[in-house]
Amino acid sequence: MPLSLQWFQAAASEPGSGGQPRAAAATVLGAALVGMSVLALAASPLVTRLAAQSLANPQAASTTPPLVAPSFASLEQGCRTQDCTIVQLRRFRDEAGNVVAVRERLSVDADGTDAPPFELAFVGVDGELPGSPTFQKWQRTYQRFGNLFYQHGSFRIRDLAKAQSNYTLHQFGTQMRINRTVFRIVIFPQVLDKAIWVLDVDAVTSVPLYMAEFDIHMRLLAEVEAESFSPSVALSLAAQSSQQVTVHPDFDSARTFLGDPPGLIDPNIAVVSEYGLARVEVRDDALNGQQKLVMTYTDGLDVFLVAQTPGTTDVFAGLAPQKTSTPGLGNTIARYRDPAMSILLFWDDGVAFQVAGRGSLLRLDELARRIFLQAISTN
């Protein structure tokens, strides 16, 4: 048996931990992925064949009747059609690697669309008493940003055709999680500057009950683990996030909604050609209350955002020109990057621009540069 499958079997045989920290399991999965990724890169058909053999192993699937293995289509369909209420742990890692596990309740009222009504409610912080300063801080965080954790911090098929062309799905058998049969799958990107996903997908509903996001260096970047699952939902309107969002069909519509302010542009994203526009919305920024245009692009799974906030002053006025040989022609992009995210900030003609995505997607630098030039030449 290949080393990668030995590692995988060790991880897959671990029973559900019922809320215990899963860092060790994630490490095992990461180690398994090291071998798996090598095989996937060098001989993807071989990995598929081995995974098929693993599925055919009667010991691995002895607890369930024959089930249909997940596909991109079934994953998309499950999230579109399945009402659910899940209490889950979301583990955040700060830039220093410290982990905070926050318990949340996700309620999804599936309506056949890829943007169903939902609610993400704060429950508590693992290891913190209710009312503690840390508890209150995270409670406020969920009140302000809860929607974003669901929209941008969870696994979802955002575009089926793009997901099928930009990723490969590998089956790694079944196991039990919170007393439900799940398929363990690994979703591997065709281009290696994106995340690798490890999922435990409910065999009946195709809803992910565990997701872990790794980068190509097998660093665990994000993790959500279900503690309970109910295939029903009851949304409370009062618990909706305070953030105001209006969705628009295209850039022009959103610009008109904002009052046609000068300086906004429809970004050219040719440098990341496998991505496409997934969503256009106008948000009230939860941090400063300013209205901004947010355009979300996806390759089927991964996303990056281009946000434009009109009517802002140049925060770089004191910085430019920098690192340029021609005085007066300097244009600065402020960049922050760590394994989990890339943030690129710049300003032109009264508009503050922000390009944000995964840390491994280094192409965002060139994208930001081109958008900056586009803004300069347009305005």
Added chain:
Amino acid sequence: MLGRALATAIPAPLADDAGWPEPLLESEVGRRAMVPPPGSPAVWAPIRDSILAEVVRPAPAMGLRASSRWMLGAAAAVLVATVCVVAVSRRPTEVREIAFTDLDTMPHVEFAVVRHGALR
């Protein structure tokens, strides 16, 4: 005596195909006829003035009055100024440099909250 005087004053006729007779050209009458009279300031002054006036006067084809000329001049000035303003204000994107500045601390933006949780 009269005959002798005429003989010295009037040269003898030449053959018909000889043109101006040489004696006539060499006579006082011939010299006066061949040398232009010296210019008189009184005669040339009006001619000079008329030539200068012709040069200074605008071409009849233009047919513009003073007001039209001013408007034309103003329009030309506006055109030149516009071209200059456009040329100056048009930022030469081809030669612009984009500088990246790496931040030491995580910016306070929503995506940072999504990835790392509550702002610290």
